[in-house]
Amino acid sequence: MEYFEIFVLLMDATLRVATPLVLAAMAGMFSERSGIVDIGLEGKMLGAAFAAAAVAYVTGSAWLGLLGGIAVSMALSGLHAYACVTHNGNQVVSGMAINIVVAGLTPTLAFAWFRQGGQTPALTGDDRFSSLTLPFAEAVRDIPVIGYTYAELISGHNILVYIAAAAVPICAYILYRTRFGLRVRAVGENPHAVDTAGIVVSHLRYQALMVTGFLCGIAGSYLSTAHGAAFIRDMTAGKGYLALAALIFGKWRPVPTMFACLLFAFTDALQARLQGVDLPLVGAIPVQFIQALPYVLTVLLLAGFVGKAIPPKAIGEPYIKER
């Protein structure tokens, strides 16, 4: 196979892996920009993945599954808001609690309802999101480079991949060009300023966390009803944390965060391709080392190459009116 084709296929895999990361990172952006640490992205995604697969299986509709995933993720986000905003709880503890509860609850419910060892039954046909072929994709496939790229890389994904791609400019627009975005950015920097400007801090943070829940719900649903074809125990496998790392690496800004997600996804796609391949000089590397590559890269990037990542100033601190 030609190198160009290998590259296109690698990028194609990158997009598939990046989709949930991008959606979850955008979700985390709204939460963290509003001043609430969201380490619970992982749990929300996992909960959404389970709900989406379960609803899709029972109703036979991937779209209803998506709605179910979003609903569960938003409910978990609401729980996070209730703990952290209404009751000024510790945001990391609340997030971790959500992760742990969901990790335990999902296989338990799956076992109770479907009796398939903590999984949901396999989804087929309309139960899951199928690939879309964009117009003219097949017609232009034979045109070198451009046509091939269009047919292989741009076309042929499921709808959620395109939604993730659209989410980045939409989130950027909301954050920087709308009243809601201005207020979210302000409340994460200085909630006192927001309060004295006559805006209710808690309402604003609840709204931001609902957006987080919504986007995270799509990310989770993608895993079980579009990328995969069933819910499997712990199927998020750290993607929520990876999205959070990408958010920090991207300095809480939409476009750099997207690129961070693509980079992480690329290393993941690369490791899949490198498995068992004889590399020059070193030979075949044991698969475990290759699989560790994205995580090693994450640690290295976060440790040294981020530059000065300045988080929203008020992040992690509950807003309590002082006397």
Place this chain on the structure above:
Amino acid sequence: MTTSSPALELRRVNKWFGAVHANKDISLSVGRGTIHGIIGENGAGKSTLMSIVYGFYQADEGEILVNGSPYQIDNPQASIAAGIGMVHQHFMLVDTFTVLENIILGVEGSARLAGGLEHARAELARLEKEYSLEVDVDAVVGDLPVGIRQRVEILKALYRGAEILILDEPTGVLTPQEADHLFRILNTLREQGKTVILITHKLREIMAITDNVSVMRRGEMVAHVATKDTDREKLAELMVGRSVLLRVEKDDAQPAETVMSMRHVRYLDRDGVSRLKDINLDIKAGEILGIAGVSGNGQSELMEILGGTLRPSEGQIIYKGEDITNSANFNARDLRKIGLGHVPEDRHRSGLVLSFSAYENTILGYHDRPEYNKGTTLDNSSMIAHCEKHIEKFDVRPTDPTLKASGFSGGNQQKLVLAREMEQDPDILLVGQPTRGVDIGAIEFIHQQLIQMRDAGKAILVVSVEIDEVMSLADRIAVMFDGAIVGELDAKDATETKLGLMMAGVKEGVEA
């Protein structure tokens, strides 16, 4: 200028925080187009009262009338709608936003920002001209000096249509020149028919700018007077409830040998920013050296280096003729053992452990002395006995050594720290912000104690952002700006204008 009804009227306002009666039956009437001062000590209830007017808290009883009609103000939005604007002591600005974004926050106009921003830009150009408040609206707030940030706050209030402007301790962070500029702005506002309420504990400001003044003491309104009919002494007496000495009475200093000095000291912080630049200082026995300057110009780093909690990046620290910069003794604990007392600038962060009782706090830093220990354990009864002595000598109230430090008022907390450091009879005493958040009565006492120590031949360094305090307490004054000593002068030659210019970084030819 007053018309039939006052711009703002309060009738019998009461507010409790738990058992604390923060505002007792407060009545107040502020005439339209006047500057009205509200003065009182820390904790007298001024800020609480204004927070009620601004809708931050709700009064438990009482009425608020704006232009003669009663208003229900239960959140800041209602207050803004009633035409009240507030400039808070700690600015309510988002540092990463531009001036324009800060001003429209909360009054954006529509869901999309673009329209609101353009409207605000035009409106601000008009306001800036009308009140001569020049500000670059596209500048990022975090890059602006504090004086300008305050203007942004004023513009923010005016943009919301404020007719009554409340300023809470507005000059705390300003140099005297910046404060004068602020007063000119306030005068312009008054000429344009706006009503200004100025909350402060500085008598100088009240006399300089207000038309009328109301005095608060312990949650009560004790007097309403026209400024022209009163003077500083009378106001101070009303604030404290007894006559007080505003200026420290002291004889000329008798400076003796140098106890501690800094030679070419530089300090770079963790980010590599230069915080101290070539500092040379001599602290002499029998003399009080005052360090003046707007806060954040290197005073904290200077104190920490002298106290042994930071090491200079370059230069020497000489203690009693010996270069101790690289000695193993150069740390807070060992310096205390060889006669250095340190009253930190921020008593809540580094002076006290607020959740510890008074008697535990009064041995901090000296806890390994044999008199406080009994074998391997601390000797509680001896600690309590020592604390009781301190409490009596320094007139700390309440007189309970087992009360938690957080249960004392600011002045009494400061007395506890001072007692701890002074009673160890140090040869040199470093005092940061000796009277920050301390009421006037206690200020008098603390100043007297420091003078007594000086007269006993001890070396004293006082760092303070209160220019009046440095002028009245110190014998020699060094002014810091941007990490450097701008100049040093004899306290007798110091005037507010001279110091003010130096605090703003203007070098004057006066070297001691």
